[in-house]
Amino acid sequence: MAQKAVRKRFLRTLSGRFLMLTVIFVLLADVLIFVPSLARYRADFLLERLRQAQIAALTQLASDAGVSPELEAELLANAGVYNVVLRRDDIRQLVLSSPVPAPVGADYDLRLAGPWELIRDALVTLTGDGSRVVRVIGNPVQEGGQLIEITMPDEPLRKAMLLYAWRLVLFSALISAVMAVLLFLAAQRLIVQPIRRVILHMKAYAEAPEDARTVIEPSARVEELREAEEMLASMQVQLTGALRQKERLAQLGGAVAKISHDLRNILTTAQLFADRIEGSADPAVARSAPKLVGSISRAVSLCEATLAFGKAEEAPPLLTRFPLAVLVSEVVEGEGLSDALGAPAEPGGQVGAILDIAPNLTLRADREQLYRVLSNLIRNARQAIEATGQPGTIELAAGESDSEWWIRVGDTGPGLPPKAREHLFAAFQGGVRKGGTGLGLAISAELIRGHGGRLELLRSDSEGSEFMIHLPKLAISADHHPIE
Structure with a gap:
């Protein structure tokens, strides 16, 4: 029982299936070689009988008085035939003859037989019982006439074919075994072992x-x-x-x-x-x-x-309605920006703010979380401008459509490097400043996603960067229904 289980398990492996397929294909190749070889052997056997029968017939024709009945019987026995007929000069002549034990069961004309006919006749002979008497017709050798015809028993041909088939099967089995082993070892070396190595690495990596x-x-x-x-x-x-x-x-x-x-x-x-x-x-x-x-x-x-x-x-947003202009003013003042229309919030401030937000624009969001988002965006823009040592401005604009509120934050800084743009909203990967962690934008994007909106980078080039916040007007309630 254990051996059967091991055998089934082996056949389910790649090695076992490859070995099984190798044996099947090698046996198929042997069959494709075996059948034509057997047919060729039968044709050669019959041609040899025709040649021997022609020699015996020429012996009879060479004697002016003819051979004795005893010698004729010996010639026929050596040739393995019952009688020999030669056609010479359009005359059909029975040269050697002896009693035929049974009627002729089949005629084989080797002059007209093609490959498929030879294969068919070989299989019929091999699967028969050998009791038939067959007539074989062929061309004489050395231009010894127009045709030669012999009558012979089927049993010696069948025995010779069985012996040849047995030897061919043994030889093919030996070749098949050697080829199967070689192919199996090659598959083990080239395919199975590398796959097994990958599996071992995967197990070691998983640990x-x-x-x-x-x-x-x-x-x-x-x-x-x-x-x-x-x-x-x-x-x-x-x-x-x-x-x-x-x-x-x-x-x-x-x-x-x-x-x-x-x-x-x-x-x-x-x-x-x-x-x-x-x-x-x-x-x-x-x-x-x-x-x-x-x-x-x-x-x-x-x-x-x-x-x-x-x-x-982050905690879920607590949605309330509030005027956006007031919140933006608090963020701008908290970041120490100078108002483009007024005095700087800090002495010597280099960064100015331009606000384009309608005083009556009211949106629905978590006020504290949106404060953090705007503070992160403005602080990043201010630090980018200050790093250049040149004055600059940060512009904040907002508006609404039928489906959403939008807030645009743009600056006149140097823009983001390509590496930062690839991982812009990933923690610890989108940092631009030396010592920066890249957490600000990652946190901001997460907070906006919590509102059902999105934070995107509209552009970033040598003239500055521009971010856009999208906040949907429809929120989803606890029972999955949209609410205003």
């Missing part, structure tokens, strides 16, 4: 995907297998990098949670002091106090949200 030593090194000589190894190596390198990045993100999430915890305590203390200065008699302090309190409150909320989530995802 330790972070270990770069488990990445396969392409070495197959077969083009298709080498291409498969190269693709596997490329996939393993990419997956290893992704796993390392995921590990860094997990470590960063833990670090951010710890920092947010301590920062929240610090900001809570700062918030208490900010609340006290709201009642200051100094008008300048009184005007700045609400903005300071709002900034600290926003930072505390962000820290609490980070601690509440604990990982890398």
Whole structure:
């Protein structure tokens, strides 16, 4: 039972199936060679009988008085025939004769037989019982006449064919076995072993995907297998990098949670002091106090949200309606930009802001999350312009259509390098500044996706960059119905 199971398992393997197919095809080739060979052997056997019969007939014709009955019988026995007929000068002559034990069962004219007729007659002879008497017609050798005709028993021909077939089968089986073994070993060497090597590398990589030593090194000589190894190596390198990045993100999430915890305590203390200065008699302090309190409150909320989530995802947006122009003004002022129509927010500010937003434009979104998105975009634009050492402007425009609100943020900076554009919204890969992490755009894109919208880069060239925020007007409720 165990041997049967092992045999079935072997036949399900690539080696077993290749061996089985090899044996089948070799046997098929043997059959295609065996049948024509057998037919050729039968034709040669009959031609040899015709030749021997012609020699016996010429002996009879060479004697003026003819041969004795005893010698005639001996000549016929040596030739293996019952009688010999020669046609010479259009005269048919029975040269040698003896009693025929049975009527003639078949006529074979070797002068007209083609390949298919020879194969058919050979199979009939081989599968018969050998009791027939057959007549064979052929051309005499050495121009000894127009034709020669013999009558002979079928049994000696059949026995000779069986013996030849048995020898041919043994020889073919030996050749088949040798060819099967050679082809099997070649398949093992060229195909099965490289595939098994790939499987072993995949198992080793699955056990330790972070270990770069488990990445396969392409070495197959077969083009298709080498291409498969190269693709596997490329996939393993990419997956290893992704796993390392995921590990860094997990470590960063833990670090951010710890920092947010301590920062929240610090900001809570700062918030208490900010609340006290709201009642200051100094008008300048009184005007700045609400903005300071709002900034600290926003930072505390962000820290609490980070601690509440604990990982890398954002909380669902809390959708409310609010005027966009007011929010943009807060972001611009919080980033210290100079107003293109007024005084700079910071002494010596080099970056100006141009706002093209209708005061009555109201949209529906999470106000705090949209503040973070606009703050990230404006801060990136400001830093890009300041890195050039030249003055520049950041333009913010907004509008709406029947299906969405849109916000455009453009700048006159140097544009993004090609490498940054390839991984623009991927964490730790889209950073432009030295020391930058690329988290700002990744977080912004995630926040906008949480609203059901999208953040896209419209252009980035030597004249600057331009981003577009799309926010849909229809949101999806908990029961999967669209709501206004």
